[in-house]
Amino acid sequence: MKDSITYRLPFAVMLVLGVFMMVQYYIPASPVVSARDMLLQWKQPLNGFIILLAIGGVAAVHVRKVWKQQKRWGYSVVTLVSMFAMIAAGMVGGMEEGSVFSDWFKYLISPIEATMFSLLAFFVASAAFRAFRARSTAATILLVSAAVVMLALIPSVANHIPIIAQLSDFILKYPNTAAKRAILIGISLGAISVALKTIFGVDRTLLERSR
Amino acid sequence: MKLSVALQKLNALDRRWIFIGVFVAVAVPFFIPVSFVAEPTPTTLTFDRALGEALNRNQPIVLDVDFGPQTMAEMEPLLQAVLHRVFQSKRPVILLTFMTESAAPLRTVLARMEQTYQLRYGQDYVFLGYASAYAYTMHGLGTSFGNYFHADDRGTPIEKLPLMKNVHSLRDVSAVVNIASNSFPKFWIQYAVTPFDIDFLAGTTAVQAAEYFPFLQTGQLKGLLGGGRAAAEYETLLLRSGVLTRRGDATRGLGSQSLALLVILAFIAIGNVGWLAARRAGRTS
Amino acid sequence: MDWFDESRLAHLLALLGFAAAFFYFIWKGRRGTQLYIRPIDALARMDDAVGRAAEMGRPLLFAPGLGSLTDPVTVAALAILSRVAHNGARLFTRTLVPNYEPLTWPVAQEVVRQSYLRAGHPDDFDPDDVVYLTSRNFTYAAATAGMMMREKTATNFFVGHFYSESLILAETGAATGALQIAGTDSVEQIPFFITTCDATMIGEEVFAASALVSDDPVSRSVVKAGDLCKVIILGIIAAGLAAAILLDWGPAGALGQKLAGILSAFRQGDWL
Numbered sequence: 001m002k003d004s005i006t007y008r009l010p011f012a013v014m015l016v017l018g019v020f021m022m023v024q025y026y027i028p029a030s031p032v033v034s035a036r037d038m039l040l041q042w043k044q045p046l047n048g049f050i051i052l053l054a055i056g057g058v059a060a061v062h063v064r065k066v067w068k069q070q071k072r073w074g075y076s077v078v079t080l081v082s083m084f085a086m087i088a089a090g091m092v093g094g095m096e097e098g099s100v101f102s103d104w105f106k107y108l109i110s111p112i113e114a115t116m117f118s119l120l121a122f123f124v125a126s127a128a129f130r131a132f133r134a135r136s137t138a139a140t141i142l143l144v145s146a147a148v149v150m151l152a153l154i155p156s157v158a159n160h161i162p163i164i165a166q167l168s169d170f171i172l173k174y175p176n177t178a179a180k181r182a183i184l185i186g187i188s189l190g191a192i193s194v195a196l197k198t199i200f201g202v203d204r205t206l207l208e209r210s211r
Numbered sequence: 212m213k214l215s216v217a218l219q220k221l222n223a224l225d226r227r228w229i230f231i232g233v234f235v236a237v238a239v240p241f242f243i244p245v246s247f248v249a250e251p252t253p254t255t256l257t258f259d260r261a262l263g264e265a266l267n268r269n270q271p272i273v274l275d276v277d278f279g280p281q282t283m284a285e286m287e288p289l290l291q292a293v294l295h296r297v298f299q300s301k302r303p304v305i306l307l308t309f310m311t312e313s314a315a316p317l318r319t320v321l322a323r324m325e326q327t328y329q330l331r332y333g334q335d336y337v338f339l340g341y342a343s344a345y346a347y348t349m350h351g352l353g354t355s356f357g358n359y360f361h362a363d364d365r366g367t368p369i370e371k372l373p374l375m376k377n378v379h380s381l382r383d384v385s386a387v388v389n390i391a392s393n394s395f396p397k398f399w400i401q402y403a404v405t406p407f408d409i410d411f412l413a414g415t416t417a418v419q420a421a422e423y424f425p426f427l428q429t430g431q432l433k434g435l436l437g438g439g440r441a442a443a444e445y446e447t448l449l450l451r452s453g454v455l456t457r458r459g460d461a462t463r464g465l466g467s468q469s470l471a472l473l474v475i476l477a478f479i480a481i482g483n484v485g486w487l488a489a490r491r492a493g494r495t496s
Numbered sequence: 497m498d499w500f501d502e503s504r505l506a507h508l509l510a511l512l513g514f515a516a517a518f519f520y521f522i523w524k525g526r527r528g529t530q531l532y533i534r535p536i537d538a539l540a541r542m543d544d545a546v547g548r549a550a551e552m553g554r555p556l557l558f559a560p561g562l563g564s565l566t567d568p569v570t571v572a573a574l575a576i577l578s579r580v581a582h583n584g585a586r587l588f589t590r591t592l593v594p595n596y597e598p599l600t601w602p603v604a605q606e607v608v609r610q611s612y613l614r615a616g617h618p619d620d621f622d623p624d625d626v627v628y629l630t631s632r633n634f635t636y637a638a639a640t641a642g643m644m645m646r647e648k649t650a651t652n653f654f655v656g657h658f659y660s661e662s663l664i665l666a667e668t669g670a671a672t673g674a675l676q677i678a679g680t681d682s683v684e685q686i687p688f689f690i691t692t693c694d695a696t697m698i699g700e701e702v703f704a705a706s707a708l709v710s711d712d713p714v715s716r717s718v719v720k721a722g723d724l725c726k727v728i729i730l731g732i733i734a735a736g737l738a739a740a741i742l743l744d745w746g747p748a749g750a751l752g753q754k755l756a757g758i759l760s761a762f763r764q765g766d767w768l
Contacts, residue, residue, distance in 0.1 A: 026507075033354055122230045155250070187683070190700035
């Protein structure tokens with residue numbers, strides 16, 4: 001089985017394309033650039049198929065729920081009706097300003113999503129309430145830094161007590177940036193090693209399992 | 212004794228009280244206007260200087276706008292301020308987006324700008340519309356616009372747009388500005404700015420801004436505006452330089468933001484008092 | 497025709513250096529050399545967290561982030577999912593996997609299916625436990641938070657790339673009393689996870705954890721390649737720091753200038 005072409009082909013495709021995309025970065029010659037451009041353009045139509053997969057996925061789960069009358073199947077009906085109504089509105093009436101699709105987007109989806117986003121203000125407050133306790137020296141430093149940065153964001157504080165603004169600027173620019181940069185370096189190295197593992201077929205677990 | 216018991220209760224305050232506190236803090240300034248002025252910080256001044264330099268180079272700039280309805284309250288004032296600055300300078304602008312839902316609100320904003328500054332579409336600005344596969348397109352624009360955008364948002368082939376006559380790739384623009392609520396500035400840096408050595412500026416949400424400070428120091432990012440607060444600072448700057456004539460939405464939002472921060476700080480203090488009381492009670496018992 | 501962009505020489509050398517370390521450690525791994533890797537707290541707690549859910553008789557929830565399959569962190573998250581789902585299946589505990597990316601969804605489904613198979617209970621797998629929800633992040637957050645509330649998940653895992661919805665997910669989980677383990681490469685979301693979760697894998701710990709959960713010694717040894725490169729990067733940073741200090745320090749100014757010259761020439765490829 002492991003010698004079969006169908007087993008080896010995906011790894012071969014991945015190896016060739018992965019190595020090509022790595023190497024092209026260093027070669028400005030026009031045949032290489034146009035080959036790269038062609039590959040990049042192939043990716044675009046793939047997105048259309050991904051949308052179909054998504055619609056199929058949502059429909060399959062919820063139709064099954066309604067069919068079997070599972071718990072809370074009424075919500076599945078709402079989901080299915082909303083999804084297909086939105087698709088139909090876009091396909092029939094277009095998506096221009098003033099169309100049904102655009103209005104539904106503007107007056108239904110936008111406020112609902114904006115509401116979800118604004119929940120963050122409440123959740124930040126409750127998370128900060130629980131997390132910022134002077135339990136230890138490190139926790140106290142965290143608490144004080146957070147307080148300074150928050151105070152600096154209030155204009156009347158920042159304008160009247162310049163030291164707060166300067167301290168906040170220092171915290172953001174130096175300790176914060178140093179830590180972020182260290183994390184970023186680690187992430188990048190980790191990401192490169194996962195990428196190399198995938199390209200060179202060292203870690204085949206995911207591909208093998210999904211076959 | 213009673214006081215200590217009451218204080219201990221604060222340690223595990225029901226989070227609904229916190230929610231009520233934040234709601235009141237955000238809502239009050241809508242009814243009782245509190246006026247604040249956000250003094251521009253060095254970061255905001257650097258953004259304006261870098262944008263000014265790019266605009267002076269006599270080449271078009273690319274403005275990529277990527278935010279949806281969720282973050283509109285935070286991002287739209289920022290976009291407006293940047294657009295005023297750009298259109299006032301009379302330099303050509305190429306707009307595009309990698310998020311489908313950004314297109315409609317952007318068209319509305321552009322229609323307003325067109326009236327305010329008497330802009331001619333196709334010459335002063337173009338909107339290339341939406342492109343999918345952002346990372347690939349960002350990288351691809353380094354060598355060609357035409358391969359990724361065949362027509363603009365109105366369906367005009369891009370070779371028929373006067374503004375695009377001399378713009379073949381990102382090498383023909385003076386800077387890319389990305390106003391985004393997602394990770395797109397990072398992708399721009401990875402896929403276009405570093406490989407093709409392009410001047411790049413970004414406007415992001417406040418949460419995201421902290422991630423981009425390292426790039427600001429390395430020069431991969433020439434300027435950064437982070438969230439509503441930075442937008443308010445930019446509005447102050449533009450008011451002072453005469454680009455804006457009246458204060459914008461970001462400055463108006465400062466009241467809610469400031470009061471909410473004070474309330475959060477108060478709750479943090481309350482939590483610590485409760486925690487200390489609980490710890491002391493634990494010790495004595 | 498130009499066949500090599502010289503300005504990218506330093507970049508190429510860095511990549512070749514990393515690749516050399518990568519293959520060297522693969523070779524060592526294949527020879528069966530045992531390499532020490534620092535234990536990761538969140539990983540150690542993962543198995544207990546699954547056990548807790550089994551004791552409580554409630555399901556697990558694993559959110560593999562909002563990244564696509566092209567994001568290395570998503571690949572790492574799916575490897576960790578495989579371990580979580582396998583442990584869950586052994587203890588007859590369901591693993592709910594809400595997906596944001598249509599392409600990640602079938603792969604996640606297959607990973608969980610295989611985990612049930614390896615645990616010896618293929619019939620217990622319910623494909624509806626691994627669902628595609630939506631590709632809008634706050635809608636995803638609402639749907640996933642709803643799942644936590646309705647199913648009363650005992651343990652929540654958030655591993656992968658996240659945006660601002662991270663706090664909505666983790667704070668809802670904290671409110672339901674679930675034990676929570678997170679891991680992300682989204683630098684700006686790490687503070688939110690740290691304040692709301694019981695254990696958090698910071699950045700590269702996710703990649704290291706994904707290698708550690710695999711039984712393959714070769715895969716584990718690759719973590720060492722990153723460590724070696726980090727030591728080299730630290731050396732370069734130290735050299736830069738030394739150059740900056742020496743430049744401002746009268747008697748050693750010339751030495752500092754030389755060091756700075758070498759570093760910047762290397763960066764620009766001038767020394768070729």
